[in-house]
Amino acid sequence: MLHLPVPTTIHLFPVLDEHLLTLLRSLEPADWHHPTVAPQWDVQAIALHLLDGNLRTLSMLRDGYFGVAGPASSAYKDVVTYLNELNATWVTAGRRLSPHVITWLLEMSGSYYNTYLASLDQDAPATFAVAWAGEETSSNRFHIARDYTEKWHHQQQIRLAVGQADALLQPALYQPFLLTCLQALPHHYRAVEAPPGTAIQVTIIEPGAVTCYVYRDENGWQLLAAYQGESTTTITLEGEVAWRLFTKSLPPAQAAAHAHVTGNAQLAEPFWRLVTVMG
Known part of the structure; x- marks a missing residue:
């Protein structure tokens, strides 16, 4: 029997980033405040969350700098609480940044983020396991694919909010998202x-x-x-x-x-x- 493999997604990150930057540059100032399907987050908040993902990955995984104490335990509930607090404090502070600055930082950090992910051995153990798949140890391939689903669905939340949802639904970009989630x-x-x-x-x-x-x-x-x-x-x-x-x-x-x-x-x-x- 042929098991469904985790898709290789590393080559899709620059494509996803280009779609994101083109989208953000097309938005009017009022568009940044449109509500999204993410509770209590507007377009600006999700863009800030995407930026946080780039910077936190580079800081923790590339540079080995974690900055703050981790969750109280490895239990799912404690990890979720920890992540929710990190996300909330980042978005609150990021409200000081203009849409132009957020887009600029996404472009700059995205390049370094993609380069770092591409440097990883796809089959080596990842620093963080994919908890929502029940794994205690995951390969970098799965870790990268998990990051792909994060970037894909957060960009899609923005697109849905501003009426530009079709671009990421093309099979070349959507199928890897689905195949990862189904794991x-x-x-x-x-x-x-x-x-x-x-x-x-x-x-x-x-x-x-x-x-x-x-x-x-x-x-x-x-x-x-x-x-x-x-x-x-x-x-x-x-x-x-x-x-x-x-x-x-x-x-x-x-x-x-x-x-x-x-x-x-x-x-x-x-x-x-x-x-x-x-x-």
């Missing part, structure tokens, strides 16, 4: 009891157009790229809403209205709780 499925199914041979087909239709299978074998749930047998459950979700489900900006009940489920519907329930953000 969390076995973790979300870990407590689900089912006999070996149970298969759940997940299909995200255009503009995403990806299909995978969550398969139960003797060792637990696995994520497969292909499966030749008959699926116990099939879930088909509209591509335009998938990213919002995975990033907590669309409640599961609303996302389900854009989906079609056949077979054992109970086995579809963990899918609606798939979340690939911390916080």
Whole structure:
């Protein structure tokens, strides 16, 4: 059986950055204050958050400078609390910066950020594991792909707010986002009891157009790229809403209205709780 691999995304970061900079430079002053699907964050706040991601990665991972004490423990709740506090204090201070300065800093730091990520051995252990996939140790390839999903979905939040959502939905940019998020499925199914041979087909239709299978074998749930047998459950979700489900900006009940489920519907329930953000 062919497992679904973590996609290689490093070559897409400069493309994503170019889309972001072009977008930000096109905005009118009032656009920076448009509300987004991220609670209590407008366009400026999300742009500042993207800048923080660049600068914090360079400081911590490239330079080995962490600056402040980490979370109280490695428990998921403590990590989320820690990250939420960091994000809030950064955005508050960043309100002093003009849109022009924020865009300039994103351009300058993005180049260094991309160079640093490209220098990493893709298969070596990452400094931080991908917690939302249930991993205690992750490869740099997965760490980089996780960062890609962060940059992709935050830019998409800005685009949705200003009515320019289509650019990142092209398959070359959207499929790697989806394929990375779907890596969390076995973790979300870990407590689900089912006999070996149970298969759940997940299909995200255009503009995403990806299909995978969550398969139960003797060792637990696995994520497969292909499966030749008959699926116990099939879930088909509209591509335009998938990213919002995975990033907590669309409640599961609303996302389900854009989906079609056949077979054992109970086995579809963990899918609606798939979340690939911390916080």
